[in-house]
Amino acid sequence: MxxxxxxxxxxxxxxxxxxxxxxxxxxxxxxxxxxxxxxxxxxxxxxxxxxxxxxxxxxxxxxxxxxxxxxxxxxxxxxHPVNHVCLALPQGDFDTLLARLEERAVPVSDVSQGSFGARGEATRSFYFRDPDGNVIEARHYD
Structure with missing residues (x-):
């Protein structure tokens, strides 16, 4: 950049x-x-x-x-809330985040594949809410 x-x-x-x-x-x-x-x-x-x-x-x-x-x-x-904010992470950090949220009993969506974003199609992604109801998407690309 x-x-x-x-x-x-x-x-x-x-x-x-x-x-x-x-x-x-x-x-x-x-x-x-x-x-x-x-x-x-x-x-x-x-x-x-x-x-x-x-x-x-x-x-x-x-x-x-x-x-x-x-x-x-x-x-x-x-x-007025935005629809969601997306965080793109390296694959290892993505897996760590998913595990950390599950450890804390934070509900997460199913993990999906191939959703489009700034760098093309993501390998995997999922959604969760923060304590205030803001929706956060986490994803990683290959």
Whole structure:
């Protein structure tokens, strides 16, 4: 990638309890929390979890939805969930994630094959929900 290439920077997920959400994403999904101590100390409005060196999932408190005023009408649509967010993982990390979720009794969908994504058809994929009901897809490519 080059510095002038368009990239996905972050996705905002609405959550009831950002600390609990960060804990889930760290322990069940394996993503590193960012700004969690600062959020807990009241110094930052929300924490995040790092997907990779270039992308974050922001864990926005649902209580902030009414304050979304970046565009006319934004407050009325804030808190509306996206359909799902997809994480592409190496095969070993995919298998580890599936096992970790099953250990924690997190319901997961059946594992499917051949779903289309940014890099073509995925070898395998499955879906699960975080504690706030956000749907996450995990997949790997060969």
């Amino acid at each position: 080059t510095d002038n290439m368009t990239r996905l920077d972050h996705v905002v997920l609405w959550v009831r309890d950002p600390v609990a959400a960060a804990d889930f994403y760290e322990k069940a999904v394996g993503l590193e929390p960012v700004r969690l101590p600062e959020f807990a100390a009241g110094e930052e409005p929300f924490p995040s979890v790092r997907v990779n060196e270039e992308a974050l999932l922001d864990l926005m408190p649902l209580s902030m939805a009414e304050r979304m005023k970046m565009l006319p009408g934004a407050a009325e649509s804030a808190g």
